[in-house]
Amino acid sequence: MPDALTVKICGIKTPEILEAAIAAGADIVGFMHFPRSPRHVSIEEIGSLISEARGRVETCVILVNPDNSCVAEVAALGPDWLQLHGPETPHRVEAIRAEAGVEIMKALPIGSPEDVAAVADFVDVADRILLDAKPSKGADRPGGLGETFDWSLVKALDPRVSFLLSGGLTPDNVAAAIAATKPFGVDVSSGVESAPGVKDVRLIEAFIRNARAAVS
């Protein structure tokens, strides 16, 4: 029987951490391709991580407003998911889905009721919605900042929309986040790190354990 909650561990950079995330029970592992990120990995490294993960755990590559050549290059590696984490419009998401032939996770920044209302525009063009905190003004990247948002905003979301919750989740707050928002899944990056871009195996294990316990 599939787990009742999808757990995604994002920003994996090394084979050792990939193995640890699989052993800890992750459902999806994410690899970041965005040079400004402390979790950035090259196309070659992503190819090798995807090969190692194939058939054992679902894989996701995170891109920010990619051009067509980047989409084609990444799609050729055979990930299960492409996560679009930039200002891509619904039209662009639809075009990337057609071009890549890969399932699309669209990350949407949430900071207000208007942001929640805008989710509806993406439901038909993406295969999964990921709700993340809207970055503070002056942030140098659109995610991976360890910032939470007001989870009560999610109450206004159409209950038929299944989503992954992201943004500042940690082993300590993931149970409360699940109780507050009832997500399809949870996603974490900086909350399971000892320093930016440095994953901590104990934190990954604690995050997955606490997330699963919250729905059992």
Ligand SMILES: O=C(O)c1ccccc1N[C@@H]1O[C@H](COP(=O)(O)O)[C@@H](O)[C@H]1O
């Ligand atoms: O991790 C990054 O640096 C990053 C850069 C650009 C876009 C997205 C990024 N990270 C993703 O953001 C969410 C939330 O991360 P966090 O748990 O708050 O650190 C997650 O999907 C990251 O992979």
